[in-house]
Amino acid sequence: MSTNLIIVSGALSKHELRYTPKGTPLLEISLVGKREVARNHVFFRTDLTFYGKLAEAWSDGLEDGRAYQAGGRLEYESWEKDGVKGSRLRIVGDELFALEEADLRDEGKGPILYGAENRVLLSGNLTADPEIRQTANKTPVAKAQLGFSTWDYSAGQAKSHFVELEAWRTLAAQFTPLKKGSAVLVEGALKTEVWEDEASGAKRYKRVLEAQAVTRLSRVHSSARAA
Secondary structure (H helix, E strand, O other): OOOEEEEEEEEEEEEEEEEOOOOOEEEEEEEEEEEEEOOEEEEEEEEEEEEOHHHHHHHOOOOOOOEEEEEEEEEEEEEEEOOEEEEEEEEEEEEEEEOOOOEEEEOOOOEEEEOOOEEEEEEEEEOOOOEEEEOOOOOEEEEEEEEEEEEEOOOOEEEEEEEEEEEEHHHHHHHOOOOOOOEEEEEEEEEEEEEEOOOOOOEEEEEEEEEEEEEEOOOOOOOOOOO
16 A cells, blocks of 8 residues: 655644544544745645544543644545536544644734644655646746555445645656656645636635655565575
């Protein structure tokens, strides 16, 4: 199976405990923070979902405005309703810790964690040749999609996931030799793109992994030795 890890921290802006139709506890939390990028602080918000009895126990001790760090994985979901296809990239949490020493600052809408973590580590294969272009101000940017699989124990089968990749400036050039099927390890930060649907006027959201490092991979093939 592939590498699929996300570590994120932030100030807790909301949390809600619910139950699935089958009675499984479901804890949803939102963390807000600012991470350092080229001497700037970039705001981000991360929504995570935790499942099970442990999530139910955690919900009692959570405090809005306090800093937390979570670890988890990305889950790709797709569906079709009334002939319209949709998809989303969810974050399923596995671990949750309170941060005892944190740079929390109140900026009017509640506390925000400065120096927050937003790290994703994924391995898989590119689903198509990368698209490399330049913006209006001549900044190189590469766009690609990473496909990987995880084992779904409840269904007893492998599950496919897809994540949109984005790389800027000098890192974009590293995607030039890559092709459809190239195996890579990507490290980066998750960000959310927001736009307005022209037909309905509704807001649309898409999670994208902004790559900060990419490493080409190749499988190690064992050779059988003659007895």
